[in-house]
Amino acid sequence: MHGERPGFQGMSDDSLAWLGTAPIPAAPYHDPAWFELEREAVFRRSWLQVGHICELPDSGSFIRREIEALNVSLLIVRGRDGEIRAFHNVCTHRGTQLVEEESGRRGTFSCPYHRWSFGTDGALLAAPDFERFFIDKADCALPRVALDICGGLIFVHLGTPDKGLRDDLGPYATMLDGFPAAQATTFSEYVYEIDANWKLTYDNFQENYHLRFIHPRSGAPAVGEDNPFGYPVKMGFHGPHRTQTIWTNPDPAPKPVQAQSFGRAARFAMADGTAGPHSRDYLALFPNFFILGSPAQPFSHTVWPIDARRSRGVIRLYWQGEDDCASRRYAREYAMASARDIHAEDRDVIEAGQRGLNSGALKHIHFQAQEALCRHLFNAVDERVQAWRAERTGTTPVARAEAIA
Amino acid sequence: MTALLPAAFEALVPFADRWVIDGSIARAARRGDADPADRAAFFTAAAPLLDAALAHLDRYPIDTLPQAEQRLMDMMLTLAHVSLTEEILGDQEPAHARQRQSMRITRSPAGA
Ligand code: FES
Ligand SMILES: [Fe+2]
Numbered sequence: 233m234h235g236e237r238p239g240f241q242g243m244s245d246d247s248l249a250w251l252g253t254a255p256i257p258a259a260p261y262h263d264p265a266w267f268e269l270e271r272e273a274v275f276r277r278s279w280l281q282v283g284h285i286c287e288l289p290d291s292g293s294f295i296r297r298e299i300e301a302l303n304v305s306l307l308i309v310r311g312r313d314g315e316i317r318a319f320h321n322v323c324t325h326r327g328t329q330l331v332e333e334e335s336g337r338r339g340t341f342s343c344p345y346h347r348w349s350f351g352t353d354g355a356l357l358a359a360p361d362f363e364r365f366f367i368d369k370a371d372c373a374l375p376r377v378a379l380d381i382c383g384g385l386i387f388v389h390l391g392t393p394d395k396g397l398r399d400d401l402g403p404y405a406t407m408l409d410g411f412p413a414a415q416a417t418t419f420s421e422y423v424y425e426i427d428a429n430w431k432l433t434y435d436n437f438q439e440n441y442h443l444r445f446i447h448p449r450s451g452a453p454a455v456g457e458d459n460p461f462g463y464p465v466k467m468g469f470h471g472p473h474r475t476q477t478i479w480t481n482p483d484p485a486p487k488p489v490q491a492q493s494f495g496r497a498a499r500f501a502m503a504d505g506t507a508g509p510h511s512r513d514y515l516a517l518f519p520n521f522f523i524l525g526s527p528a529q530p531f532s533h534t535v536w537p538i539d540a541r542r543s544r545g546v547i548r549l550y551w552q553g554e555d556d557c558a559s560r561r562y563a564r565e566y567a568m569a570s571a572r573d574i575h576a577e578d579r580d581v582i583e584a585g586q587r588g589l590n591s592g593a594l595k596h597i598h599f600q601a602q603e604a605l606c607r608h609l610f611n612a613v614d615e616r617v618q619a620w621r622a623e624r625t626g627t628t629p630v631a632r633a634e635a636i637a
Numbered sequence: 638m639t640a641l642l643p644a645a646f647e648a649l650v651p652f653a654d655r656w657v658i659d660g661s662i663a664r665a666a667r668r669g670d671a672d673p674a675d676r677a678a679f680f681t682a683a684a685p686l687l688d689a690a691l692a693h694l695d696r697y698p699i700d701t702l703p704q705a706e707q708r709l710m711d712m713m714l715t716l717a718h719v720s721l722t723e724e725i726l727g728d729q730e731p732a733h734a735r736q737r738q739s740m741r742i743t744r745s746p747a748g749a
Contacts, residue, residue, distance in 0.1 A: 547740075564747070
């Protein structure tokens with residue numbers, strides 16, 4: 233079986249040099265003033281992944297989502313007409329937050345304060361003693377937020393999108409359509425809080441340099457003799473978004489229960505037809521979303537900034553169909569538990585990195601060639617922050633963030 | 638009186654009171670809190686029966702398992718968590734258990 237096979241060949245360092253080789257300013261990874269700029273320059277100007285259509289199965293199904301970076305609470309609802317819409321979770325009378333539950337199903341949304349009530353399409357339906365106001369009901373609908381869907385995933389835009397979602401994603405839109413999440417009807421989820429900047433956190437999950445040190449046991453299948461650091465087979469870029477094709481050890485030597493568990497998952501994936509051409513592809517969509525095309529561990533990860541030095545991660549494994557038998561239920565439990573084990577190992581060391589950066593001791597940090605995805609994220613953020621700053625001051629954007637560093 | 642576990646799985650009866658656990662959150666927590674020797678003994682007894690247990694359980698509709706089968710199901714779901722300690726982590730488990738607490742399970746198809 234084991235004939236000669238070609239050794240690992242990743243991306244040559246030269247092929248990534250266009251991203252630059254200079255040291256990276258440290259301030260964007262800890263400075264509150266920089267984060268204030270990112271709120272508008274990055275988060276107000278990007279499509280943000282906030283959920284999945286399977287969370288809104290019926291007319292009246294809703295989810296509430298908090299986006300701390302923009303001080304926004306969103307109410308996302310499937311209307312009677314089947315359309316999914318996003319609104320600010322804000323009563324148009326005097327601003328009270330309309331919905332406290334994280335999710336549920338309702339025919340109308342009634343404000344707890346003076347009982348204005350809104351339909352699933354955001355229209356103001358009824359308000360006590362409304363004759364005494366000096367406005368029309370038609371002008372009191374919930375403020376709408378741009379929403380679009382790709383590959384089953386719900387994205388919102390809290391500014392004025394200059395491109396539709398699919399247009400923005402370019403070739404990655406079609407890839408997303410082919411990922412297991414596109415067909416998902418349910419998911420596993422775990423969440424974490426972390427005392428670390430969102431980029432520092434996110435970067436951990438888009439470089440493989442750390443795998444052998446931080447995941448010596450749980451990550452064994454991701455490294456090997458041919459490729460001791462587990463570098464990607466391929467990397468690609470489109471605008472601020474990026475992709476990698478992950479490498480897996482061809483001789484992973486799994487443990488018995490591990491082999492049985494992933495074996496079952498693989499058989500289900502084959503039978504369901506979810507094992508597509510993208511099963512080793514991983515999309516990193518700007519600014520803060522990842523998703524993996526693997527049908528055995530079809531996970532997504534969103535890193536939400538809370539402030540300059542705190543974030544929240546939401547990790548999901550998307551599944552197609554309810555559990556229809558014991559084996560499937562077992563395979564899903566194992567997939568979640570094993571993915572969670574690996575993610576658990578990263579958190580401490582990311583926080584340690586943040587503590588070091590918060591000291592201000594470093595003016596710069598460094599990315600090696602194979603940390604290209606991290607550098608690409610920085611470049612995209614920096615470009616947007618510089619452009620935003622220039623718009624506000626009427627100057628031309630400077631090339632890099634050196635000004636603040 | 639009904640059996641605690643299906644006939645072929647009587648070897649696991651001594652573990653039932655600690656390792657039949659409802660809900661992914663509770664299963665993950667027990668893995669971390671358990672007495673290490675008891676956890677290892679459970680793994681040693683249950684891992685070789687995993688395939689047979691799932692083959693047995695697959696013959697029943699998942700949402701209406703008889704009580705003994707439901708207990709076996711919950712035990713195998715707990716084994717999924719425990720196996721990661723026993724097979725993969727080994728002596729890294731104590732530090733890892735603390736790190737895992739920060740990853741809060743909020744939803745699973747089996748019921749969080
Ligand atoms: S603030 Fe909502 S009804 Fe008054
Ligand atoms: Fe990691």
